[in-house]
Amino acid sequence: MEKLEIVTYPDKFLSQPTQPLEDIDAQVQDMIERMSATMYEAPGVGLAAIQVGWNKSLLIYDVFRDEKRSLHVLINPKIISREGEVLSENEGCLSVPDFRADVKRASAVTVEGYNRKGKPIKLDAEDFLAIVLQHEIDHLNGTLFIDRISSLKRQMYKRSVKKKLRAK
Ligand code: NI
Numbered sequence: 001m002e003k004l005e006i007v008t009y010p011d012k013f014l015s016q017p018t019q020p021l022e023d024i025d026a027q028v029q030d031m032i033e034r035m036s037a038t039m040y041e042a043p044g045v046g047l048a049a050i051q052v053g054w055n056k057s058l059l060i061y062d063v064f065r066d067e068k069r070s071l072h073v074l075i076n077p078k079i080i081s082r083e084g085e086v087l088s089e090n091e092g093c094l095s096v097p098d099f100r101a102d103v104k105r106a107s108a109v110t111v112e113g114y115n116r117k118g119k120p121i122k123l124d125a126e127d128f129l130a131i132v133l134q135h136e137i138d139h140l141n142g143t144l145f146i147d148r149i150s151s152l153k154r155q156m157y158k159r160s161v162k163k164k165l166r167a168k
Contacts, residue, residue, distance in 0.1 A: 002037075003037050003038045004052035004053070006094050007051055007053055007095060008096070008097055009096050009161065013053065014144060016142045017140070018049065018050050018056055018057045018139075018140045021057055021058055021075050031058075032058075032073055032116055035047050035052055039094075040062075046061035046133075046135060046136040048136050048139035050142075051095050058075050058140075059136040060074075061133070063129050072115075073116040075115070075116065077140070079111055079134070079137055080110050080111065081109065081110040082108070082109050083106060083107065083109070084106060084107030085104060085105070086105055086127070087102050087105075088103045088104070088105045088135075091131070092145075093144060095139075096157075098160075099157050099160075101145070101146070101157075102149075103149060104148070105135075107130060108130050109126075110122065110124050110125075111123045
């Protein structure tokens with residue numbers, strides 16, 4: 001399976017809202033397979049299409065990873081309710097290399113969307129899964145987790161990225 005290249009910050013591509021996916025055809029299924037190979041290889045627990053250069057409302061996740069792989073696909077997902085608050089500790093992102101930070105998230109969310117067969121699904125998630133879904137759905141809206149941390153911390157990260165880019 002040919003893996004995909006992950007788009008990383010500060011690429012502006014990541015900060016645009018994605019387009020709804022209208023047709024779940026063979027090309028989409030192929031993309032899902034390549035995204036999953038990319039996510040497991042990274043390794044990561046979630047990946048949004050926009051992170052691999054595809055501006056569509058699609059994400060994949062697997063919070064079990066290697067123990068017992070169970071790939072989930074969400075197409076055109078929307079968070080329809082949020083409850084509570086939790087500190088997501090040391091959150092990270094494949095598109096934000098070498099950086100982690102605590103992020104305030106809802107502790108439970110309800111998400112509506114479609115699976116890869118086009119079947120409507122409604123999902124009640126809490127704890128880690130709720131955090132992963134909020135993080136990935138943020139990607140579909142052009143938001144990165146560093147947009148949700150203090151501006152001081154964000155500036156620190158931005159400076160370190162600039163330094164690295166200059167060093168290259
Ligand atoms: Ni991410």
